[in-house]
Amino acid sequence: MNLRNSSRRENGPxxxxxxxxxxxxxxxxxxxxxxxxxxxxxxxxPRNIANVLMQVSTTxxxxxxxxxxxxxxxxxxxxxxxxxxxxxxxxxxxxIAALNEWVVVVLGVFVAMLFQVLMGFIISRTKLExxxxxxxxxxxxxxxxxxxxxxxxxxxxxxxxxxxxTYLNLTDTFRIGMPVFVxxxxxxIMWLVLKYTKFGRSxxxxxxxxxxxYLAGINVKRFKLLVYGxxxxxxxxxxxxxxxxxxxGNPLIGDGKEIDVIAAVVVGGxxxxxxxxNVWGTLIGxxxxxxxxxxxxxxxVNPYWQYVMTGAIIILAVLLSYFSSLSSSSVKAGSRKGDSxxxxxxxxx
Amino acid sequence: MPEDLILDMxxxxxxxxxxxxxxxxxxxxxxxxxxxxCGENGAGKSTLIKILSGAHSPDRGTLxxxxxxxxxxxxxxxxxxxxxxxxxxxxxxxxxxxxxxLFAGSEITAGLMINTVTMIAKAREIxxxxxxxxxxxxxxxxxxxxxxxxxxxxxxxxxxxxxxxFDEPTAAFSQVEIDHLFxxxxxxxxxxTSIIYISHHLEEVFRLADRVTxxxxxxxxxxxxxxxxxxxxxxxxxxxxxxxxxxxxxRLPIGDEIVFExxxxxxxxxxxxxxxxxxGEILGIAGMDGSGRTELAELLFGVKRAVSGEIxxxxxxxxxxxPLSAIRHKMCFITEDRQSMGLFLxxxxxRNIPIVSYTRTRSPFALPADDMKISEQYVGELHIRTPSLFxxxxxxxxxxxxxxxxxxxxxxRGEFFxFDEPTRGIDVGAKEEIYRIMIELLKQEKSIIMxxxxxPELVAMSDRIIVMRNGTxxxxxxxxxxxxEAVLKHAIGVAx
Numbered sequence: 001m002n003l004r005n006s007s008r009r010e011n012g013p014x015x016x017x018x019x020x021x022x023x024x025x026x027x028x029x030x031x032x033x034x035x036x037x038x039x040x041x042x043x044x045x046p047r048n049i050a051n052v053l054m055q056v057s058t059t060x061x062x063x064x065x066x067x068x069x070x071x072x073x074x075x076x077x078x079x080x081x082x083x084x085x086x087x088x089x090x091x092x093x094x095x096i097a098a099l100n101e102w103v104v105v106v107l108g109v110f111v112a113m114l115f116q117v118l119m120g121f122i123i124s125r126t127k128l129e130x131x132x133x134x135x136x137x138x139x140x141x142x143x144x145x146x147x148x149x150x151x152x153x154x155x156x157x158x159x160x161x162x163x164x165x166t167y168l169n170l171t172d173t174f175r176i177g178m179p180v181f182v183x184x185x186x187x188x189i190m191w192l193v194l195k196y197t198k199f200g201r202s203x204x205x206x207x208x209x210x211x212x213x214y215l216a217g218i219n220v221k222r223f224k225l226l227v228y229g230x231x232x233x234x235x236x237x238x239x240x241x242x243x244x245x246x247x248x249g250n251p252l253i254g255d256g257k258e259i260d261v262i263a264a265v266v267v268g269g270x271x272x273x274x275x276x277x278n279v280w281g282t283l284i285g286x287x288x289x290x291x292x293x294x295x296x297x298x299x300x301v302n303p304y305w306q307y308v309m310t311g312a313i314i315i316l317a318v319l320l321s322y323f324s325s326l327s328s329s330s331v332k333a334g335s336r337k338g339d340s341x342x343x344x345x346x347x348x349x
Numbered sequence: 350m351p352e353d354l355i356l357d358m359x360x361x362x363x364x365x366x367x368x369x370x371x372x373x374x375x376x377x378x379x380x381x382x383x384x385x386x387c388g389e390n391g392a393g394k395s396t397l398i399k400i401l402s403g404a405h406s407p408d409r410g411t412l413x414x415x416x417x418x419x420x421x422x423x424x425x426x427x428x429x430x431x432x433x434x435x436x437x438x439x440x441x442x443x444x445x446x447x448x449x450x451l452f453a454g455s456e457i458t459a460g461l462m463i464n465t466v467t468m469i470a471k472a473r474e475i476x477x478x479x480x481x482x483x484x485x486x487x488x489x490x491x492x493x494x495x496x497x498x499x500x501x502x503x504x505x506x507x508x509x510x511x512x513x514x515f516d517e518p519t520a521a522f523s524q525v526e527i528d529h530l531f532x533x534x535x536x537x538x539x540x541x542t543s544i545i546y547i548s549h550h551l552e553e554v555f556r557l558a559d560r561v562t563x564x565x566x567x568x569x570x571x572x573x574x575x576x577x578x579x580x581x582x583x584x585x586x587x588x589x590x591x592x593x594x595x596x597x598x599x600r601l602p603i604g605d606e607i608v609f610e611x612x613x614x615x616x617x618x619x620x621x622x623x624x625x626x627x628x629g630e631i632l633g634i635a636g637m638d639g640s641g642r643t644e645l646a647e648l649l650f651g652v653k654r655a656v657s658g659e660i661x662x663x664x665x666x667x668x669x670x671x672p673l674s675a676i677r678h679k680m681c682f683i684t685e686d687r688q689s690m691g692l693f694l695x696x697x698x699x700r701n702i703p704i705v706s707y708t709r710t711r712s713p714f715a716l717p718a719d720d721m722k723i724s725e726q727y728v729g730e731l732h733i734r735t736p737s738l739f740x741x742x743x744x745x746x747x748x749x750x751x752x753x754x755x756x757x758x759x760x761x762r763g764e765f766f767x768f769d770e771p772t773r774g775i776d777v778g779a780k781e782e783i784y785r786i787m788i789e790l791l792k793q794e795k796s797i798i799m800x801x802x803x804x805p806e807l808v809a810m811s812d813r814i815i816v817m818r819n820g821t822x823x824x825x826x827x828x829x830x831x832x833x834e835a836v837l838k839h840a841i842g843v844a845x
Contacts, residue, residue: 003725003738198707198715205704208693215652215682215690216757217673217708275695
């Protein structure tokens with residue numbers, strides 16, 4: 001018997017769901033919109049694929065660190081509003097305070113990290129729910145955003161366009177933007193961190209059983225500071241990418257982003273209770289939601305249906321994991337019942 | 350059934366998955382008597398409460414209450430019949446006041462409205478009957494432990510209890526509070542309420558009881574009128590088993606070197622505990638539940654910090670600030686509750702076993718290949734039965750789960766092992782394997798501190814035994830002095 005045999009493919013189901021979605025979208029467009037003319041199917045045109053990748057890149061970057069937060073048993077609802085705060089703050093510093101772009105980048109990352117470490121500090125030193133604490137910070141950031149901008153946007157057109165405006169032209173129509181490369185790079189780095197470092201092991205351990213992790217010598221408090229600090233850095237990076245692409249510090253730049261991100265992480269197989277999940281599953285979740293939203297556009301569906309779809313997919317994903325955990329635990333309960341039944345009949349003899 | 354019996358249990362059988370607790374248990378209770386139940390930890394005392402309060406139903410056997418056969422007892426019907434249980438832990442609403450607690454779920458109503466005036470009057474009446482100076486408006490969460498017991502008794506009286514079961518009611522009570530409680534209990538009995546009183550404080554039993562029933566291994570050993578009972582007799586009945594039938598460990602030469610030592614260790618409910626462990630020795634820690642054994646282990650492992658006193662390793666003073674500092678001093682802690690404190694149940698073996706070994710190096714990296722190697726090695730050495738390293742730990746049996754915990758600590762290459770209830774809830778075969786593993790550790794010149802409620806196990810395995818009582822070490826027994834009776838005497842405090 002080989003102990004190393006493993007039949008587990010954690011991302012199998014979600015990867016299958018992504019493929020199935022793509023196939024369905026192509027078929028629907030082919031049959032109902034393009035009249036069986038495959039060359040006209042917009043969904044698989046290189047330009048559209050590049051577009052989808054560009055659109056998901058910000059969510060993708062945020063979802064990586066959110067995976068770390070959620071696998072370790074936490075959650076952060078504040079990231080969307082933090083983007084607004086950091087985004088408008090950076091625009092403010094560039095335009096109104098006329099600071100050098102690189103100084104602004106350093107400051108942006110620093111401030112985002114600082115606030116997240118503060119949140120991590122509160123969460124790790126107390127028994128307060130991350131849900132509520134981050135909800136509080138969400139409102140604080142929203143206030144900061146409007147204090148900075150007074151509700152109007154701060155344009156920085158022509159400045160700081162390196163991240164959003166640089167492309168690699170593969171063909172005339174297929175060009176990959178810098179944000180996509182940032183996403184892929186961070187994805188690979190964080191996959192390696194999760195797989196090959198003690199920090200990565202701690203993510204699973206703390207999320208799996210915080211008490212046991214503490215007794216196994218993990219400094220849980222310091223670990224949580226690190227995770228939330230890391231999340232701050234990722235929020236700052238995602239903000240910069242989006243700010244650079246849009247060229248303006250809009251007070252709604254990250255509004256509602258937390259929903260998309262948490263949805264992608266959950267769809268990607270991360271358990272809300274912690275201890276389970278990985279960054280590739282999350283990436284597939286991001287792509288899945290991105291494809292669906294893009295497909296609804298192409299098929300001419302009212303864009304407001306996107307919210308309905310996203311919500312339905314989250315609930316579906318949670319339901320599926322609920323039923324799979326239910327079936328595995330019922331098998332266990334069944335076998336237990338069998339055991340006690342045997343004992344009873346043994347006693348009766 | 351004689352006239353004056355209120356409760357009569359005959360041939361009760363009860364088993365839980367993997368263990369049978371009651372094997373033909375008999376018990377009877379007279380009207381207006383105080384009946385004490387004695388037995389070691391795990392003898393079946395709490396199962397008796399669960400059956401009488403309707404929380405669990407027996408597999409077989411008959412139960413008569415006031416001469417009528419009772420079937421399918423539920424918590425609700427038990428209370429309606431007049432069986433009230435006052436548990437060790439409080440069952441009150443801390444944010445509500447005394448009246449609200451007394452009538453929670455059984456409010457006196459006038460139409461749709463709650464009749465507060467009547468309830469307050471009735472509460473006053475009952476508190477007066479109990480000679481209590483509590484106000485009906487005191488918020489329960491702010492009351493002392495003994496005052497809350499009074500509230501619980503009052504609550505039982507409001508439900509017109511015919512039988513009141515007390516489970517270790519005097520934990521954390523002062524002598525005055527105990528006297529007051531005993532006064533109340535005697536008064537209740539004189540007025541016709543029957544009392545079942547469970548305690549491992551023998552002096553309380555001898556002060557209070559009319560009759561005493563001793564339980565051992567899920568059977569009634571004997572019921573005595575208190576006049577016919579001596580402490581000697583009681584202890585012999587509680588212990589009963591013959592240790593020679595138990596696991597025979599091989600005795601190895603113990604080193605002279607003291608490798609682990611505490612001096613006047615205090616904190617976390619533990620007072621002034623001093624002991625030493627030599628190389629290759631098993632130091633047993635005995636004591637009843639709540640005597641401070643686990644609390645002591647938590648101090649040793651840095652889970653809780655000591656207020657005063659010191660810990661020495663090989664003569665050098667060390668400070669256990671966190672579990673991590675304990676681990677760096679080569680300590681291992683096999684916790685009592687392996688599922689919630691020791692294991693990552695929803696993770697695989699390969700994610701569980703290497704987790705402590707990461708503390709051995711300062712490098713930030715952890716390689717999956719190393720994880721596999723370590724896991725494979727200890728799965729092999731400890732004979733953990735699993736189809737694969739990728740099996741979830743929750744899918745293993747109790748014994749194999751415990752071995753995963755051991756593997757985790759072996760992989761950390763520790764030298765001082767604290768075993769807290771190492772064989773709780775695992776079957777006989779797996780128990781022997783755990784014992785064998787412990788002896789293997791001794792052969793490698795490691796040292797063991799073993800906490801156990803299982804008296805025969807502790808007596809058979811230990812080279813020396815510290816007996817804990819009320820948070821402090823009440824005795825240290827060595828070699829020939831080690832026997833179950835001696836340990837039990839010190840644990841319940843009747844040793845002369």
